[in-house]
Amino acid sequence: MTLSYADLIPAARGMEPADVVFRNAEIFDAFSCTWEKSDLAIKSGIIIGIGRSYRGIRERDLRGAHLVPGLIDAHVHIESSLLVPPEYARLVASHGTTTVIADPHEIANVAGIRGIEYMLAGRTNAPVDILYMLPSCVPATPLDIGGASLDAEALAAFAGCEGIIGLGEMMNVPGVLAGTPAILRKLALSHIRDGHAPLLSGMDLNAYILAGLQSDHECTTRAEAEEKLRRGMYIFIREGSTEKNIAALIPMVTPENVSRCSFSTDDCHADLLAREGHIDRCIRTAVNCGLEPELAIRMATLSAAERFGLSDRGALAPGRRADLCIIDDPVSFTVKETLRCGKPAAAYPAPAATVSFPLTIRCTTPTRDQIRLDGNGPARVIGLVPGQIITDSLHFTLDAAALPDRERDLLKVVVCNRYGKRRIGAGIVHGFGFKGGAIAASISHDAHNIIATGAEDAEILAAIDAVIRAQGGMAAVNGPEVIVLPLDCAGLMSTLPAREVVARLDALREATGKMGGIAEPFMYLSFLALTVIPALRITDRGLFDGVAFRDVPVFGDEENSD
């Protein structure tokens, strides 16, 4: 709220015409979760009033269509869409979204400060207001370092920056509970702090909240979410590409607590966004799960705005931004039009030139020797767990020279450091099920080195080569066929238009389907290097025991490893 609104007072009083008046709308009252049949007047991108007496330079009869506030995503990683911010914004705007609270955690792991600056630049003239939370855990652990490490002092440079509104998900729960000074300094950077505390409960949950963490988007059961809510946390109910929590959590939402509940998509690929939608999808899913549509809309609008102190949006009321969508009806919730500050996405021209990003793939394709595994006998093998990002620590007796072992589904998995450190780690994975071919990607949480797996070393190397040539990407190689989705922006996002990214994702899916393996192999692959998740992981140093939290050899005793 600024004094510049003083110019709008005469129009709000009806003494000057509005820019536009929407007539005969069912207008959502986010404060009471009810509807009001009336007209809504906008001037200079601001809602100046609701009522029957406004005149507008332009007037539109909505004939009873429903007007709701623009939708808000309370927590998302834009990088996960594989789209750069302007393209992401265009896609989600078409689904009713006008504000996203984004954590640029992935690109910060690749490119540090420069990555955050790039994401901030992506706000310019976007049809969605992209607000950022500073990534609090870069790297996720000291062992997981990629292209950058950001301490409180580095993050402090962004404090007060336009577009930065708080501190992003604090995943370092042990660090918080231990009162680690470096963590506490990060918490002190902002009074808006998102938490991340899967399964945390009881006294440790109390301590985590006491330390200043205010929200959680990691609840998977109703009991977990209810405990966190009772202890004062805002609950972001997440429905992403793979993490789907609405069905389990929606029963906890009541009219009394709806002001504390919002939606988050966390990680959503472009194809899901394009085909099924964004926060509109969350609303439809929640309503399908039995929630009153009005409560679902409140979650997606006012509740999210209030959690972040954004009193300039979240409701259709005088003095707030004219962020709104026209929908057919509250139950089917099909978004017909989205306006941000009174203007449709088409009125936000794409920047003349996409902001370019420095090259982040600083490695060459390994030689066959560099990915060779030696040894035979009992071996540690990473075991995929269907539908989960945790892995099992398996043991097989084998001869490395005999890999791949298609019979027992044992494939080689390789991680190449992409930050110029010339480190390459190799291990064995069970569960992909490929009968031939290989896949590689420059997305591997959280360091985002290049990771690859496949039936034949030659194909693994070809897939890695394709990723490097594209300066980042997702690649599938099957004999002569090479399919690549280039992720030329930090090896995480594509500068292609959304529809092209979706087409390449489809082509990749078709290619990996022909290889005879599991569905969504890139998703499983992208988490195999994440050392904070049990049980066995692969890094650019080789195999890693995520329980004992140390490097381990593929063959032989731990003592023998260097």
Place this chain on the structure above:
Amino acid sequence: MTLSYADLIPAARGMEPADVVFRNAEIFDAFSCTWEKSDLAIKSGIIIGIGRSYRGIRERDLRGAHLVPGLIDAHVHIESSLLVPPEYARLVASHGTTTVIADPHEIANVAGIRGIEYMLAGRTNAPVDILYMLPSCVPATPLDIGGASLDAEALAAFAGCEGIIGLGEMMNVPGVLAGTPAILRKLALSHIRDGHAPLLSGMDLNAYILAGLQSDHECTTRAEAEEKLRRGMYIFIREGSTEKNIAALIPMVTPENVSRCSFSTDDCHADLLAREGHIDRCIRTAVNCGLEPELAIRMATLSAAERFGLSDRGALAPGRRADLCIIDDPVSFTVKETLRCGKPAAAYPAPAATVSFPLTIRCTTPTRDQIRLDGNGPARVIGLVPGQIITDSLHFTLDAAALPDRERDLLKVVVCNRYGKRRIGAGIVHGFGFKGGAIAASISHDAHNIIATGAEDAEILAAIDAVIRAQGGMAAVNGPEVIVLPLDCAGLMSTLPAREVVARLDALREATGKMGGIAEPFMYLSFLALTVIPALRITDRGLFDGVAFRDVPVFGDEENSD
């Protein structure tokens, strides 16, 4: 939320004992409006956790008693209690209150900056956290100037001051709607701004909200409150000594909108506070009017805290202040104990010396000549309206020399400027009904000059004299009997203990009862000088037409007045 809480993390985790653990309590969950049977642990004045495993240096078994967060008054003028802030705090603390949002509007009209500083000093070591909103309308109008005039530049000196949290009720609705720069500069002082817009509706309401006013405590009908709520205002439902809106407004409160509704007492005398309570009384009244107790408690706690961005209180949750009360049960809502930051009121010792306030009664008792009215024929007479602060503009034919006219209930009313300007105005009032005696007071909104009325000039002068001798007060004179409640602090508040103030109020009531007039004559008297209210008023310049907004003579045409 500050980093100092890091010290409490081990205790929150149960690794160190709490200072105190309340066992076996029904703990109110303000987020969901439900109850949880558990234990609550406190250390260093902060709630460190809820759960069954805490141990405390001290432990208390509450045997199923109910624990609710400390109560919050969203809008109050402490001066109206007639008590100085420390004594006011002691009184309301005994009724469960731990935070009040106060507007020092009255003392600011008397003493300007110095008055606000005095009220701020009253925060020190009080058993209630007194947070102030800067008075936005001193004086109420240029015609209503008393001891001070505060523009935006004067108020700006308090911006960021400990204990100042926003801009108080903006009563100058026409000034806002006209976009008056001096008003807009005041609105720009804070992003928390309380409104005051009785009966404002439609496009003008939209404009007032657009200009940045966020709350209203002046609603008297459900329709009015619902319109304001729909347009984005926080609704403070008021229940004061004379303005009682709960019965009319409580039906509008729903589980969906309870997060936007709070309680306000606005103006409450010490006797009502002592006998019937404070916000606890509002809760009981609301429940009697049919509101679910849990919604009433939410209004009085979390909803009020959130409206003012006070995330450190309003709920029983880790990291929040241990502001709480022990009550018997939610329906009868009898407060057994109140703790602010974990300590009872008794642990907040009264300051060794009350902060003294400079003398503000800078006038001498008028002579009989100075209050003489001359003239006869048709006269303008102020007509009291039972139960209202508006007055009628009446016309009687009379001879001033024949006053008082007990038959027709026509008494003299006198206003003496108390700020050294030596101005005395006299007029005629109908409706007090006194058969004898006189009353005078140094409370007369908003300039707070000395105002008096009565049957005989001699008694009027005696009452004024008693007020001046007490350096402010309320006085009743009936023949030889003189009863005075000294209001030695700015002529508005008494430095006596609450029980003594209540006793004097009782004595005054008994004395005015014997004079045979209407009930609560001081209340009516205190508003007779308020020029912003129609229709006829009395100031230190004489009679004032509150509709035409100009001074008028008692007798004769307006043209004849100077």
